[in-house]
Amino acid sequence: MTKMLGLLVAVVLHAGGAIAAGNFYQDVDITWGDGRGKVLENGQLLTLSLDRSSGSGFQSKAQYLYGRFDMQLKLVPGDSAGTVATFYLSSQGSAHDEIDFEFLGNASGEPYTVHTNVYSRGAGGREQQFRMPFDPTRAFHTYSVVWNPAHIVFYVDGAPIREFRNQQAALGVPFPTSQPMRVYASVWDAEEWATQGGRVKTDWSKAPFVAQYRGYAAAGCTAADAAACARSNAAAAWMFQELDAAAQEQLRRAQARYMIYNYCTDKYRFPQGPPPECAADK
Numbered sequence: 259m260t261k262m263l264g265l266l267v268a269v270v271l272h273a274g275g276a277i278a279a280g281n282f283y284q285d286v287d288i289t290w291g292d293g294r295g296k297v298l299e300n301g302q303l304l305t306l307s308l309d310r311s312s313g314s315g316f317q318s319k320a321q322y323l324y325g326r327f328d329m330q331l332k333l334v335p336g337d338s339a340g341t342v343a344t345f346y347l348s349s350q351g352s353a354h355d356e357i358d359f360e361f362l363g364n365a366s367g368e369p370y371t372v373h374t375n376v377y378s379r380g381a382g383g384r385e386q387q388f389r390m391p392f393d394p395t396r397a398f399h400t401y402s403v404v405w406n407p408a409h410i411v412f413y414v415d416g417a418p419i420r421e422f423r424n425q426q427a428a429l430g431v432p433f434p435t436s437q438p439m440r441v442y443a444s445v446w447d448a449e450e451w452a453t454q455g456g457r458v459k460t461d462w463s464k465a466p467f468v469a470q471y472r473g474y475a476a477a478g479c480t481a482a483d484a485a486a487c488a489r490s491n492a493a494a495a496w497m498f499q500e501l502d503a504a505a506q507e508q509l510r511r512a513q514a515r516y517m518i519y520n521y522c523t524d525k526y527r528f529p530q531g532p533p534p535e536c537a538a539d540k
């Protein structure tokens with residue numbers, strides 16, 4: 259009987275979606291960088307470094323179909339021009355889905371850029387970029403993604419900065435609904451384009467460039483039990499989350515203050531008018 263109950267509880271918990279609260283040893287694999295990625299502090303801290311010969315990166319062991327994903331980052335300090343640190347979700351294959359946070363470094367004293375993008379079925383090109391209201395190299399700040407059947411929301415320190423709504427039924431804009439994704443992070447060299455359009459190159463005399471990650475938390479449906487997860491009340495917090503009036507106001511303010519690029523208003527790229535989702539998205 260006790261055994262039965264135990265099994266039942268385990269099944270219910272699993273269906274509700276695993277909540278992994280920050281042990282990098284258990285949650286991720288360092289997948290490239292030949293020793294440049296390091297797990298420290300009993301699994302609480304992960305550092306990724308970049309030098310002239312390589313960057314480094316890690317990925318979650320688990321795959322998710324919908325979820326809420328939090329990561330705290332402390333970005334490369336000082337002269338980080340040409341470097342990019344990332345925290346993103348992606349599925350596999352040519353028609354892949356992807357939800358991106360990328361942090362574009364800059365020359366000493368110049369502001370970082372938060373670059374966001376959403377790919378569905380292999381098509382991206384939905385960039386929005388933001389300034390940060392703080393120095394992201396001095397302390398850890400929390401960057402989060404909520405992905406559910408209604409929308410994808412990007413958060414900085416708990417405040418929404420971008421919403422990409424599911425307009426598949428209404429406008430025929432593909433939305434990620436079926437391909438499980440892993441969480442990825444990396445630090446790499448993108449001096450050809452990252453900083454001031456590629457004009458400011460990486461100063462390799464400042465290498466290694468190190469970004470720090472902690473506080474990783476993933477509350478998601480695992481691929482195999484997505485349907486059960488969607489039905490489960492335990493998943494409700496993020497699975498059925500929508501932006502209420504207060505959150506929409508926060509979003510509007512963040513965009514008014516901090517947005518520096520929006521593909522939706524790029525007349526050069528879209529002379530015939532913006533893509534269809536732009537009318538509905540924030």
Ligand SMILES: *[C@@H]1O[C@H](CO)[C@@H](O)[C@H](O)[C@H]1NC(C)=O
Nearest residue numbers: 362364368369371452453454
């Ligand atoms: C770097 O700083 C310059 C000058 O302040 C700014 O124009 C640019 O947007 C910043 N970010 C990047 C990634 O180039």
